[in-house]
Amino acid sequence: MIGYVPAQLPEGDIELDTDVERFLAHPRYWLMFALPWPAAEPNADMAEAAYAIAPPTVSGRQRDRLLSDAVDLLGFTEVYAREHPDLRVVWLTDVTRWLEWEKGSSWSDLGVDWENALTELTAQPLLGMYMTISHRAYLHLGNTARRFEVQYTDGRSELLADDERRAVHEAFTRKLEADWPAYIRGMVRSGRLTIR
Template sequence: MQDAEIVSALCHPKHWLVYALPWPENSRDEPLAEAAVVIAPPLISGQTLDALPDHVVDVLAWTQAYANEHPDQEIVFFTDITRWLEWEKDLSWASLGIDWEWALTDIPEQPLLLMYLTINRRAYRHLIDTARVARVHHLDGTSEILTAEERQAVRDAFAGQLKADWPPYIHRSLAGGSLTIG
């Protein structure tokens, strides 16, 4: 593969994994916060994968299994995988013996291409939602259901933003030497 083809592949992964971080305490009342992480599992080389902790590798393996069954889904929420395991596979992270919380906490510590995302509270609700029907209760006493259509709109918004932001991130990483080819 030529360098230009490799750079193109790095800039346009088949899918991204997006998951929520705890909403920052210092942003409790803010409408936006740096409260999500995105990685591109298809870009993780075998050598890097071999060096990752087992619990991270396990989460990435199930991410890939999910992506294989959903090839048109560019943005994979961690909660999508959790829902799929429970609803379609009759499994759970616990039944698989995977400490997913530890894995998600460890991912930013690993040598992976990773971006932190600033998101709004509405997108955050979708990133943390694993319920079949999620009802959001507001301080004014009203409530509403988070719809599948809105979840898809959030996913589409992430895809659009990552398609704009990921290639420059890759180019900066290459230019700065934190990412090398070969």
């Protein structure tokens, strides 16, 4: 059986200080997942087609307002992140692969509607960032297969390699490590993010 204990932010009134801002700006890890590729531009090289949140920054009060599918998805992501502490960016497909390949389970077996969970996570007022990514990176971000062969409309095909997947993972990590702190500072300075 796979279980989890939700991570918690301190409750109650908190003065904004460098420790809290540092916690929000430099989370232990992010959860990143693919959004639908824009139907209006299916052949675009780049699109705003990924979303990242920082699960460690989701407070107990925020979790209490989430649908159970979203809470469970965050919980199993936390278990994955604890088992893989070297990863700063956890892809939903990483967790899906881990559940299937290492735990002999699936979102369905666990009673989690992952699509409903992602819809909920993007709709709630959580710290999150939309990301513009290449179509090639998108293929990796959404891949849960052990062997992933891409078929192109001109008849060509190719296998996407795990080495390239790791390189894409590392590139997203560098991007979030560079952009997320400025995003948080901007939210705090503008008053759109307050700590209570």
